Amino acid sequence: PANGDAAAKAPNAEETNGMSKSNGTPTSKGTSTSKDTSHPESPANGNTRRLAVSFRRSGDLDRDMFRLRELYECIRDPRGRDQFVIQLDSKGEAVTLTFPDDLCTINERLTRELVKHFRVDVKVEE
Numbered sequence: 439p440a441n442g443d444a445a446a447k448a449p450n451a452e453e454t455n456g457m458s459k460s461n462g463t464p465t466s467k468g469t470s471t472s473k474d475t476s477h478p479e480s481p482a483n484g485n486t487r488r489l490a491v492s493f494r495r496s497g498d499l500d501r502d503m504f505r506l507r508e509l510y511e512c513i514r515d516p517r518g519r520d521q522f523v524i525q526l527d528s529k530g531e532a533v534t535l536t537f538p539d540d541l542c543t544i545n546e547r548l549t550r551e552l553v554k555h556f557r558v559d560v561k562v563e564e
Contacts, residue, residue, distance in 0.1 A: 485564075488521045489513065489544050491552060492559035495528040509556050510537075518543025 493509065495502050506524070513522050522542050524535045542548070549560050 486519050486521055486541075487544050488523065488563040489542060489548075490561045490563060491522065491524045492561075493524050493526050493556075494558075495526055497528075505556065509552070509558070512551060512556070513542045513548065514540060516543050517541055520544040 491509065491513070493506065496505075506526075509524065513524075518541055520542050522537060522540070522544075524537075526533045526535065544562055549562070552558055552560050
């Protein structure tokens with residue numbers, strides 16, 4: 439995909455145009471009202487990390503689009519404070535897709551699932 443929009447994304451079901459669907463109150467993106475203790479791998483100093491995923495294209499555009507969408511959704515669940523990029527590798531060329539407004543939570547479960555299920559190379563940058 440040449441336009442970097444390969445992972446078409448839908449708005450969060452709970453947030454659309456800055457309003458919560460459940461009660462119509464404004465939502466705040468990027469902030470949390472409760473302390474998240476479910477991800478002990480997150481850096482204690484609050485610095486974000488970056489997940490770099492290397493995705494090898496198969497040559498079948500439909501299959502690659504499906505896999506890329508599934509990969510994107512897996513990385514984003516659960517959302518967090520860490521950044522991620524997906525590098526598309528094909529015939530010796532590479533294109534890097536960046537998602538500056540989309541965050542993830544880097545943890546052992548995620549990296550293990552990406553390697554096992556999607557068979558991609560994963561690197562965590564501090």
